[in-house]
Amino acid sequence: MPELMQFLFSGVTVGAVYALVALGFTIIYNASDVVNFAQGEFAMLGGMIAVFAVSAGMPLPLAAVVAIIVTGLIGIGLNKLAIEPARGAPVVSLIIITIGAAIFIKGATKLIFDKQLHRLPAFSGDTPIQLMGATILPQSLWVIAGAIGVFIGLWLFFTRTLIGRAVLATSNNRLAAQLVGINIKWVMTLAFSLSAAIGALAGVLITPITLTSYDVGIALALKGFAAAMLGGMGNPKGALVGGIVLGLLEAMTAGYISSQYKDAAAFIVILMVLFFMPQGLFGLKSTDRV
Amino acid sequence: MSLLSIEGLSIEFGGVRAVHDVSFNLKAGEIVSVIGPNGAGKTTLFNMISGIYLPGSGKVMLDGEDVTGVAPHLLARRGLSRTFQNLQIFQQMTVLENAIAGYHLKEGGHVLADMLNLPSSRKRAKAATEGAHALLERVGLSRAAEQEAGNLSYGALKRLEIARALALSPRVLLLDEPAAGCNAVETEEIDNLIAEVAREGVAILLVEHDMKLVMRISNHLVVLDHGEKIAEGDPATVSQNPDVIAAYLGTQAEEEASHAHS
Amino acid sequence: MRISSKQITLLVLLALIAVAPFFFPSSFYYRVGALVFINGLAVVGIVILTGYAGQISLGHAGFAGIGAYACALAPAHLGIHVGLAAILGALISAVIAYLVGRPILRLHGYYLGVASLGFGILVAMVLSNEGQLTGGPDGIAVNDLGLRSVLNDMGLSLTNSEFWYAFSGLTLVVGAWLALNLYNSPTGRAWRALHGSEVAARTVGVDVARLKLQAFVISAVYASIAGSLLALQNRFITPEVAGFMHSIEMVTMAVLGGVGSVLGAIFGAIILTVLPQALTVFAEHEMMVLGLVMMLVMIFMREGVVPTLLRFFRGRGE
Numbered sequence: 001m002p003e004l005m006q007f008l009f010s011g012v013t014v015g016a017v018y019a020l021v022a023l024g025f026t027i028i029y030n031a032s033d034v035v036n037f038a039q040g041e042f043a044m045l046g047g048m049i050a051v052f053a054v055s056a057g058m059p060l061p062l063a064a065v066v067a068i069i070v071t072g073l074i075g076i077g078l079n080k081l082a083i084e085p086a087r088g089a090p091v092v093s094l095i096i097i098t099i100g101a102a103i104f105i106k107g108a109t110k111l112i113f114d115k116q117l118h119r120l121p122a123f124s125g126d127t128p129i130q131l132m133g134a135t136i137l138p139q140s141l142w143v144i145a146g147a148i149g150v151f152i153g154l155w156l157f158f159t160r161t162l163i164g165r166a167v168l169a170t171s172n173n174r175l176a177a178q179l180v181g182i183n184i185k186w187v188m189t190l191a192f193s194l195s196a197a198i199g200a201l202a203g204v205l206i207t208p209i210t211l212t213s214y215d216v217g218i219a220l221a222l223k224g225f226a227a228a229m230l231g232g233m234g235n236p237k238g239a240l241v242g243g244i245v246l247g248l249l250e251a252m253t254a255g256y257i258s259s260q261y262k263d264a265a266a267f268i269v270i271l272m273v274l275f276f277m278p279q280g281l282f283g284l285k286s287t288d289r290v
Numbered sequence: 291m292s293l294l295s296i297e298g299l300s301i302e303f304g305g306v307r308a309v310h311d312v313s314f315n316l317k318a319g320e321i322v323s324v325i326g327p328n329g330a331g332k333t334t335l336f337n338m339i340s341g342i343y344l345p346g347s348g349k350v351m352l353d354g355e356d357v358t359g360v361a362p363h364l365l366a367r368r369g370l371s372r373t374f375q376n377l378q379i380f381q382q383m384t385v386l387e388n389a390i391a392g393y394h395l396k397e398g399g400h401v402l403a404d405m406l407n408l409p410s411s412r413k414r415a416k417a418a419t420e421g422a423h424a425l426l427e428r429v430g431l432s433r434a435a436e437q438e439a440g441n442l443s444y445g446a447l448k449r450l451e452i453a454r455a456l457a458l459s460p461r462v463l464l465l466d467e468p469a470a471g472c473n474a475v476e477t478e479e480i481d482n483l484i485a486e487v488a489r490e491g492v493a494i495l496l497v498e499h500d501m502k503l504v505m506r507i508s509n510h511l512v513v514l515d516h517g518e519k520i521a522e523g524d525p526a527t528v529s530q531n532p533d534v535i536a537a538y539l540g541t542q543a544e545e546e547a548s549h550a551h552s
Numbered sequence: 553m554r555i556s557s558k559q560i561t562l563l564v565l566l567a568l569i570a571v572a573p574f575f576f577p578s579s580f581y582y583r584v585g586a587l588v589f590i591n592g593l594a595v596v597g598i599v600i601l602t603g604y605a606g607q608i609s610l611g612h613a614g615f616a617g618i619g620a621y622a623c624a625l626a627p628a629h630l631g632i633h634v635g636l637a638a639i640l641g642a643l644i645s646a647v648i649a650y651l652v653g654r655p656i657l658r659l660h661g662y663y664l665g666v667a668s669l670g671f672g673i674l675v676a677m678v679l680s681n682e683g684q685l686t687g688g689p690d691g692i693a694v695n696d697l698g699l700r701s702v703l704n705d706m707g708l709s710l711t712n713s714e715f716w717y718a719f720s721g722l723t724l725v726v727g728a729w730l731a732l733n734l735y736n737s738p739t740g741r742a743w744r745a746l747h748g749s750e751v752a753a754r755t756v757g758v759d760v761a762r763l764k765l766q767a768f769v770i771s772a773v774y775a776s777i778a779g780s781l782l783a784l785q786n787r788f789i790t791p792e793v794a795g796f797m798h799s800i801e802m803v804t805m806a807v808l809g810g811v812g813s814v815l816g817a818i819f820g821a822i823i824l825t826v827l828p829q830a831l832t833v834f835a836e837h838e839m840m841v842l843g844l845v846m847m848l849v850m851i852f853m854r855e856g857v858v859p860t861l862l863r864f865f866r867g868r869g870e
Contacts, residue, residue, distance in 0.1 A: 035662050086851045091661060092608060092807050093850045099800055100846025107839025222669070222796065229666040260681040267670030274667055275655050342751060366757030378755075380748030382812070383741070391745045395757040397738040401766050404737030405730050411737055418738070454756060 002133030007255040008248070009131075013140040013209070015247020016147035017043075020202035021224025022231065022239035023150065024195035030171035030234050031191035034083060034094050038102040040221025041109075042199025045071045047212035048109055050204045051118040060121060068200045074105070075196025079189055102217060109214040120207040143205045150198055151240055158236075167191065171234065223266075230270050232283025241281060245269075291354075293318050293493045294370075294462050299338055299348035308334045309517045311348070314510075316462065316493045321484065323496040323504045326514035327537065332497045333375050335514070336466050339495070340372045341365045352462065367395060369461035373451040373468060375497070379439050386435040388450055389422035392457025396421075425453040429483065445472040452483065462493045469500050481507055505529070513537070558732040561815045565728055568818075569721040582713035583785075584829050589720040590781045592821035593727045595805045596814055597774025600731055602803070603811040604740055605767035606747030607657065610665045610799050611672025615645045615772040616779030617679055617794025623783040624692045625685065634695040638780035642773045649772030650765065657764040672799045679791035691790035694783045716785045723781065727774060728814050734770075735814075743767055775802070808849050810856025819858050 021039055028036045046067045053063035082097050089097075123142050128135035158164040170177040170187045178184055202220075203212065210216075227246045231238025246266050253265035273281065292315035299312045309331040316322050324332050337343040339350055341362040350358045352368055360368075380388050390397070397418035403411040426432040429449040434442060439450065448468055455463055465484065469477045477500060485507050488494050498504050504511070504525070511528040513521040515537040521528055528534055572585060594616060601607050622641025627634050656667040680689045700715040710718065734740040746753035746760050754760055783789040792798065801824060809820025827845065831838040853860040 035665075082847050082851065086854070089850065089854045092602065092803065092811065093854055095665075096804050096807050097847050097850045099804070100843045100850070102843070103839050104843025104847065107837065107841075107843060110839065111836055218796070222673075226666055226670070229663060233662055261677065264674055264677050267673055271656070271667055271670050274659055274663055278659050278663060280663070340755060342754075362751070362754035363757050363759050366755060372755050374752065378749040378752035380745045380752065382748055383744055387741060387744070391741055391753070391758075392756050394738065394742050394745070398742070398757075399738060401734075401739045401770070404739040405734055405770075407733040407737070415736070415738055454752075458756060 003255070005132050005134035007251045009134060009136045009140060011248035011251030012244060013137075013143050013247070014250060015244035016143045017202050017206045017220070017243075018223045018227045018246050019147050019240045019243025020150060020198055020205075021220050022227035022243045023154065023236060024199045024202075025224055025228040026234060026236050026239045027154075027167075027191050027195045027198075029228075031167055031188050032083065033091075034098065035225065035233075036078075036192075036195065037095065037098040037221050037225070038078060038105060038217075039195065039199055039224055040217035040219065041102045041105040042071050042075060042196045042217075043203035043206075043220050044212060044214065044217035045074060045105065045109065045196075046200025046203030047120065047207035047216070048113055048118065048203075048214065049200070050207065051120055051212065052113060054120065060123065064201075064204045067204055068197050071200035071203075072193040072197040075192040075194075075199075076189055078196075079192035083192070084185065084188070102221065106214055106217060113214065115214060117211050117213045118207070119211050120204070122208040137209065139205075139208045143209070146201060146205045147240070147243075150201065151236070154236060163190070226266065226270055229280055230273055232280030235280075235282045238280060238282035292316055293353055294339075294495070295349075295351040296335075296339065297349040297351065299335065299345050299350065301334060301338060301343060301346045307517050309338065309514075312512075312514065312517075312519045313348075314512045314519070314522060316495055318461070318493050319488055319491045320509045321488050321494045321496060321507055322510045322512060323498060323508040324512045324514060325498070325501075325504060330514040331517040332514055333466060334517075336372065336464050336495075336497060340370065340464055366458055369458070370464070371455040371458040371460035371462070372464035373448070373455050373466055375466040375470070377444070377447050377451065379447050379450060381438075381440040383439055384435065385431055385437050385439050385442065385450060386419070386422055386426065388439050389425050389453050389457060390415075390418045392425075392454040393418035393421055395458065421457065422453075425457055426450075428456075429453045430479065445476040448472060449476075449480065449483075452480070456487065460492060462495065463487065464495045466497045467499060468496070469498060469503055477503060558736070561732060561813075562725065562729060564815060565725055565818065569718075569725070573717070579711060579713045582711075582717040584826060586713070586716040586720045586785055587782075588818075588822050588825045589717075589724040590778050590785070591802075591805060591825050592818040593720070593724050593781070594775045594778035594802050595809070595817040595821050596724070596727050596731045597771035597778070598802050598806040599811060599814055599817045600734065600743075600774070601767050601771035602806060603813070603817075604735065604747065605743040605764060607764055607767060608661065608665045608803075609668040609768070609771070610796070610803065611668035611670065611675075612771065612775045612802050613779075613794045613796070613798035614672040614675035615649065615775035616782070616798065616802075617675045617791065618645045618648065619776030619779030620694075620783035620789045620793045621679060621686060621692075622776075623780050624687075624694045624789055627695050634697055634784065635699070638777065638784065641780050642776045645772045645776035646769050649769045653765045653768035653772075654761075657761065657768060669796065669799070672794065672796060676791050676794040676796070679794055686791070689791055691788055694787050694789055696787065697784050720781050720785065723777070724818070727777075728818070731814050739763070739766065804846060808846070808856055810858040810860070812855075813858055816856050816858035820856070823857070 021043055024039045025035060028034055049067035049070050050063045053066050054060055078101055082101055086094060086097055122139045124138045128137055158168050166182045167187050170182055170184060174184060223246060227242035228239050230246060231242030249266045249269055250262040254262040294316040297313050300310050301308050312335060324335060326332055338345045341360050344359045349356055352370060357365060380391060397414040399411055399414055423432065426435055429452060431446060431450060452468060469480050472480060481503050484494060508525055511522060511525055512519060513528060513534050520537055521531045521534045576582060601609055619641040622644060623634050623637045626632055626637035626640050652671050656664060659667055679686050686692060700710060703710065742758045742763050746758055746763055750760055779793055782793060805820035805824045806817050808823055810816025827842060828838060831841055849857060
């Protein structure tokens with residue numbers, strides 16, 4: 001039993017990070033139909049910038065805020081410089097643009113910072129907390145709380161604010177949104193900055209546990225993408241559930257079967273889910289209009 | 291004996307009855323038109339008959355065999371072919387290639403023969419190409435044969451779709467608004483083409499908004515309103531039916547009235 | 553007689569293979585050339601799958617992995633010649649593509665992307681985790697093909713890099729010829745039709761599921777043979793051949809050059825193979841330049857380099 005709890009804790013922690021990255025995918029996808037493979041780089045940037053801000057003498061909370069803001073600005077830059085000029089390009093071209101952006105960001109980070117592994121101090125100490133026969137790191141609670149906070153915040157934003165509703169309207173019907181006077185360019189800028197900031201937050205939160213370096217982005221992007229697809233692309237609830245499920249699957253496989261094949265289990269389950277539900281767990285069933 | 295029988299066809303989308311308990315028959319060489327106001331369920335009906343939607347209940351009988359829910363490509367083998375209200379053209383292919391695509395079942399062979407460019411593969415392709423040229427001639431598009439289909443006018447694309455559907459040598463042909471967006475001359479051309487195809491013994495099911503065209507060429511009308519059949523019969527009888535005037539012509543009159551005011 | 557675009561493509565390709573060596577300053581360039589042709593072969597497979605049939609795969613390196621490791625493992629465990637092993641690898645790839653493709657090709661767009669991605673990652677994972685069999689992440693040695701010494705005995709003496717330049721170049725020509733045959737064949741038309749409108753393709757009788765599967769299997773065989781050639785040329789192979797980045801590389805080469813055309817595929821292979829070699833001089837900036845090139849080409853030449861240039865020159869000519 002304690003063993004199971006232990007795997008559960010670590011699964012939920014990793015899953016919360018996947019869920020945050022998947023939320024980033026979802027927001028940009030809803031605003032623009034683009035699947036942004038540079039999403040993982042935002043998480044990497046969040047961690048790396050925070051690390052270097054701290055080593056430059058900044059207190060940790062300030063460093064975290066700086067990392068999130070700077071990454072948010074980089075997200076805006078990505079949208080303005082690479083996505084907006086390519087409006088209307090085919091899906092595969094957009095995939096390649098975002099992968100190109102990911103490689104570029106990775107290369108730039110390696111050049112500006114370095115190739116080393118870096119660690120961030122835990123927010124509230126490293127003393128494990130005993131819980132139901134297992135232990136959990138305080139930092140894990142931070143990660144989980146961060147994911148919950150972002151999810152609630154986004155939910156309020158999308159349902160209670162005018163701007164949020166404008167973004168939702170755009171994702172439902174771009175043309176109609178334009179007709180009622182919503183500025184699509186502005187919505188996309190907002191989506192990219194929001195996704196980048198959420199990604200950076202995920203990176204800052206997880207770095208004390210998993211460490212970070214310039215090349216951690218692509219793996220996070222793949223997992224976040226998989227989680228978003230598992231939940232059903234474009235559905236925030238799906239991103240959250242998909243992320244947690246993916247994290248739990250990995251932790252259980254690593255614990256009970258083989259740590260080498262933890263990624264395999266996740267992808268096998270995704271293949272099976274897509275086989276029975278081609279739109280993911282929460283995806284809308286679409287009917288061809290002809 | 292009827293070639294195509296629709297028996298109590300129904301479908302719901304999220305609790306909304308899009309089409310409910312619709313039945314009618316279609317004989318070889320006959321032109322039957324399905325009419326009704328926008329949103330009456332005409333295209334949905336077509337999508338069920340052509341195997342794109344699975345009906346909630348009811349049956350589609352083709353030449354005495356139950357073909358309900360049979361996939362579109364298998365219906366094509368049985369001689370049912372269609373065109374689309376919103377054009378479904380192969381945009382990146384040339385006009386000629388679009389027409390040749392209609393010969394898929396006749397020219398199809400083994401993929402390895404195609405890969406190695408074997409004489410058998412070339413022979414089949416050649417036959418299909420000749421057939422396609424003849425069809426383009428028939429719909430008046432032979433001059434545009436080598437153009438990319440995406441560059442054609444709307445009316446020309448409508449005719450290209452008909453040519454592609456005719457390439458299958460269908461026994462039943464479903465035409466969804468073939469004259470929409472066409473000018474008077476083009477409409478008359480399409481009108482003649484449809485009548486000619488019907489004379490060759492093809493059963494034609496038509497959805498069309500151009501009432502003049504419908505009244506002129508149809509043998510039989512089926513009127514839908516809110517997904518249900520409210521009347522059927524020959525054009526003269528149906529146009530006198532008070533329910534039809536109320537449901538269909540009434541709304542059109544309202545529309546026209548509002549257009550006149552604005 | 554009018555020269556068809558198929559013949560032009562093959563002539564350009566042959567001319568390229570024949571003329572390029574005159575500009576090679578050292579034998580190292582033969583190796584880069586061979587790599588271009590091997591990548592080009594895999595990318596021609598992607599052109600069939602993505603350019604013709606409109607299906608996305610982010611896991612095709614998995615098949616390259618199968619082809620490569622067949623050459624490493626089959627001779628040792630089954631006692632067959634390494635050349636036969638490559639053919640066996642292609643067969644295994646075809647069977648696996650058939651089994652994997654059946655369920656996943658029902659998916660569309662990004663969903664197909666993630667499913668194929670999952671497949672590729674599974675292959676890469678097995679190759680690097682089953683160390684006793686595959687040698688693990690460090691890789692494994694591959695036997696010599698032996699064809700060069702046969703040629704030598706027949707009086708045609710080539711250096712190792714010259715031999716692989718010629719051999720992979722000729723394989724690419726054959727691969728390109730087959731792909732060009734397909735383009736204008738009944739099968740190729742059906743693929744392009746379902747690419748344009750799946751629903752319309754169905755109504756003209758195209759068995760969409762079967763056609764997609766055919767494209768997937770054929771492109772898997774291309775990737776597998778490319779993987780085998782890579783293993784045979786290097787006499788050594790690591791699980792990276794099946795990695796996610798290699799899958800992405802294949803798709804990027806195809807799209808960069810122009811995914812609808814075989815010539816574009818080869819052009820894309822040239823750019824993405826030669827560029828990193830050229831950039832090793834600027835090791836520090838290699839990744840940034842690569843990412844920048846990918847973005848710029850896609851922003852300013854949406855259809856890929858070759859179709860954009862063709863359009864430009866045609867526009868000029870008129």
